[in-house]
Amino acid sequence: MLEIILDRFNYIPIIILMMTGLYIVVATGNLVKRLVGLSIFQTSVFLLYISIGKVFGGNPPIIEGGHGGGHGDDAGYPASGHGADAAAGYAAGGEHADEAHADDAHATTDGDAHAATDSGYGDAADHAYDAAGHAAEAVEHIAYSNPLPHVLILTAIVVGVATLAVGLALVVRIREAYGTIEDDALNAADYSLETGSGE
Amino acid sequence: MQIFASLLPAEIAVHAPVLLVAIPLIMSAVAAFMPNGRAGWVISLITAGAVAFLSLVVLGQVAEAGVVSYHLGGWAPPIGIEYRVDALNGMLLLLVGVVGFLCVIYALPSVADEIPKSKQALFYAAFLVCLTGLLGVTITGDAFNVFVFLEISSISTYTIIAMGAGKDRRALTAAYNYLILGTIGATFFVIGVGFLYMATGTLNMADIARILSENGHDRVTQAAFAFIVVGLGLKAAMFPLHMWLPNAYAFAPNFVTAFLASTATKVALYALIRFLFSVFSPEASFVDISLTWVLAVLGVVAMLVASGQATFQTDARRLLAYSSVAQVGYMMLGVGMGTAAGLSAGLLHLMNHALMKGALFMALGIFALRFGIQRVQDLGGLGRSMPASATMFTIAGLSLVGIPLTVGFDSKWYLIVAALERGWWWAVVALIASSLLALVYIGRLLVVIWMESPPSHHGETVARSRAPYLMLVPTAIITFANIYYFFDASFLINLSNAAAEAVMGAR
Numbered sequence: 001m002l003e004i005i006l007d008r009f010n011y012i013p014i015i016i017l018m019m020t021g022l023y024i025v026v027a028t029g030n031l032v033k034r035l036v037g038l039s040i041f042q043t044s045v046f047l048l049y050i051s052i053g054k055v056f057g058g059n060p061p062i063i064e065g066g067h068g069g070g071h072g073d074d075a076g077y078p079a080s081g082h083g084a085d086a087a088a089g090y091a092a093g094g095e096h097a098d099e100a101h102a103d104d105a106h107a108t109t110d111g112d113a114h115a116a117t118d119s120g121y122g123d124a125a126d127h128a129y130d131a132a133g134h135a136a137e138a139v140e141h142i143a144y145s146n147p148l149p150h151v152l153i154l155t156a157i158v159v160g161v162a163t164l165a166v167g168l169a170l171v172v173r174i175r176e177a178y179g180t181i182e183d184d185a186l187n188a189a190d191y192s193l194e195t196g197s198g199e
Numbered sequence: 200m201q202i203f204a205s206l207l208p209a210e211i212a213v214h215a216p217v218l219l220v221a222i223p224l225i226m227s228a229v230a231a232f233m234p235n236g237r238a239g240w241v242i243s244l245i246t247a248g249a250v251a252f253l254s255l256v257v258l259g260q261v262a263e264a265g266v267v268s269y270h271l272g273g274w275a276p277p278i279g280i281e282y283r284v285d286a287l288n289g290m291l292l293l294l295v296g297v298v299g300f301l302c303v304i305y306a307l308p309s310v311a312d313e314i315p316k317s318k319q320a321l322f323y324a325a326f327l328v329c330l331t332g333l334l335g336v337t338i339t340g341d342a343f344n345v346f347v348f349l350e351i352s353s354i355s356t357y358t359i360i361a362m363g364a365g366k367d368r369r370a371l372t373a374a375y376n377y378l379i380l381g382t383i384g385a386t387f388f389v390i391g392v393g394f395l396y397m398a399t400g401t402l403n404m405a406d407i408a409r410i411l412s413e414n415g416h417d418r419v420t421q422a423a424f425a426f427i428v429v430g431l432g433l434k435a436a437m438f439p440l441h442m443w444l445p446n447a448y449a450f451a452p453n454f455v456t457a458f459l460a461s462t463a464t465k466v467a468l469y470a471l472i473r474f475l476f477s478v479f480s481p482e483a484s485f486v487d488i489s490l491t492w493v494l495a496v497l498g499v500v501a502m503l504v505a506s507g508q509a510t511f512q513t514d515a516r517r518l519l520a521y522s523s524v525a526q527v528g529y530m531m532l533g534v535g536m537g538t539a540a541g542l543s544a545g546l547l548h549l550m551n552h553a554l555m556k557g558a559l560f561m562a563l564g565i566f567a568l569r570f571g572i573q574r575v576q577d578l579g580g581l582g583r584s585m586p587a588s589a590t591m592f593t594i595a596g597l598s599l600v601g602i603p604l605t606v607g608f609d610s611k612w613y614l615i616v617a618a619l620e621r622g623w624w625w626a627v628v629a630l631i632a633s634s635l636l637a638l639v640y641i642g643r644l645l646v647v648i649w650m651e652s653p654p655s656h657h658g659e660t661v662a663r664s665r666a667p668y669l670m671l672v673p674t675a676i677i678t679f680a681n682i683y684y685f686f687d688a689s690f691l692i693n694l695s696n697a698a699a700e701a702v703m704g705a706r
Contacts, residue, residue, distance in 0.1 A: 025379060034379060042386055045393070052397050149396070152343050156389060159350045163382050166357050170375045173361065177368040186372055193369075 017044035029183035053149035203259030227327035236319025254296030277403035283340030286697035329355040373446035384433025391426030434467035438501030448520035453564030461553035495535025501528025506636035543699035548610035558595035580653030
């Protein structure tokens with residue numbers, strides 16, 4: 001039993017907030033406090049969405065290194081000149097990196113006047129190989145949090161803010177028209193209007 | 200129907216589903232900057248006309264292709280957002296488009312009378328945002344998108360209801376209460392969508408339906424179902440979640456009441472039907488049980504209780520608002536039968552009710568414009584002082600009761616037939632009892648209108664008065680539709696049959 005609850009600990013504050021908010025909406029007669037309750041209720045739902053997007057040990061959903069899609073330029077590994085091109089190009093895929101390794105071996109066996117440039121090239125290729133290896137590892141082993149609920153909740157927050165703004169504007173107008181923002185007093189004013197017993 | 204699809208050049212017609220939502224949204228910003236109400240009205244009229252036309256085009260495409268699927272930004276579903284139109288929401292688009300257009304024609308004199316001059320352009324802007332939201336809910340195939348559009352339409356609805364404050368300050372409290380309940384409803388809906396997303400990992404409604412039918416249901420999806428039904432039920436004024444509706448309809452500007460009564464609750468009910476039948480399926484036992492024991496039973500209770508409440512109202516529009524709650528009960532009963540015949544009858548009643556209530560609220564708006572009438576007792580003698588409008592009110596009222604020669608008879612007939620097929624004799628009894636109650640409350644209005652003498656001021660009876668043509672013509676068109684579609688019922692019946700088949704036959 002305890003285990004079941006602890007497994008779902010993220011829902012406990014959400015449920016408490018949700019019930020608190022809903023209770024405030026029902027229980028209070030003050031129009032502004034009712035909007036506060038409504039906001040708490042909505043916020044608990046935002047938390048619900050955000051918490052289901054969380055993956056334990058998950059990283060921010062930004063793909064590091066190459067991801068085999070030809071976006072090597074985005075790899076983000078610091079390199080310069082020729083090396084950058086090589087790293088970027090070879091980071092794209094494992095088999096390319098293997099070729100680079102072969103080139104590397106070729107360069108070391110040749111070892112003549114071109115060695116200086118070749119070894120420079122080879123370093124870059126080596127680097128690329130490492131990068132490709134990391135990238136492959138990254139794609140396989142790194143878990144990412146799900147970004148979609150966050151995006152949804154950004155929209156829902158905007159909706160919540162708009163609702164709150166309209167609600168508060170209405171409260172201001174009600175205050176102007178009735179001179180009170182207490183539910184009981186409003187009902188009494190409306191009732192006397194309807195039954196014609198004066199205001 | 201197919202002919203409408205060919206009215207636009209193919210390059211534009213392809214984008215008709217998204218234009219249907221984008222045009223009113225963009226034009227609302229334009230309307231907000233108009234210098235006066237008349238210019239705002241012209242913008243609204245053009246927009247609503249374009250929307251009505253595009254809804255016909257989309258319906259034509261549906262008739263041709265069965266299902267129109269539009270991928271927003273070229274991203275294919277289930278990753279991208281999809282606008283998906285089949286016979287069911289094609290029908291609703293047509294309803295919102297055409298009734299919205301007629302309401303906008305009607306709006307100019309009514310709004311000029313009721314809204315402060317400086318606010319009129321902004322009022323039209325808010326109305327167009329509301330129209331955008333309603334069309335968006337109807338057209339989208341994405342569950343979260345439904346929530347966003349639902350709130351777009353609701354938030355603008357709160358503001359345009361509150362604009363009735365110029366005439367009666369109670370519009371403010373009505374709008375506030377609607378805001379609280381509407382937001383709770385929307386939040387319940389979004390909790391339900393969140394649970395569905397947890398269970399299926401997708402937000403595309405067709406995709407959710409596919410995964411649910413493959414994986415079956417567990418407690419998470421059942422909780423999602425409950426939250427969605429309650430949330431959308433609040434928006435659709437499903438008894439007993441209708442507490443916001445009577446005051447909101449009674450104190451909103453007349454044009455707003457006519458528009459909302461014939462579109463807003465209908466769209467929310469559509470969303471409910473979409474979730475009940477397309478996303479979930481009556482084949483799942485808990486859906487079937489809640490159709491029978493929640494929707495149908497509450498529908499019957501609504502028919503009786505709300506009709507009973509309507510008979511005791513002193514405010515004419517609140518009377519009709521309670522009647523609306525009862526009529527939503529008829530639709531719930533039809534939906535709750537869970538059969539194609541029942542759903543089709545419920546949808547037919549949905550369309551017909553839009554025609555009746557549209558005409559009734561429009562006629563009341565005409566009375567209010569000329570004589571400032573709100574209470575039932577003030578309607579006295581209108582049969583003599585405004586014969587044309589009073590006649591239209593009478594026809595639409597009789598249609599609401601379900602007298603033969605009006606569309607109201609059609610849909611009640613089909614509801615009774617569907618109930619008998621299901622063996623629900625108690626539903627038939629309730630239908631007839633509720634119709635008798637409708638006869639009582641409509642009869643009460645009609646007796647006052649036709650039997651009592653016109654009000655007299657200082658010994659002189661009020662002269663005959665004619666409504667502006669801009670109000671008279673749309674009211675007459677809708678009233679005429681109330682009679683015409685009794686004699687030529689095939690159009691509406693084909694639409695609702697096709698709609699019922701589209702959701703029931705998909706499985």
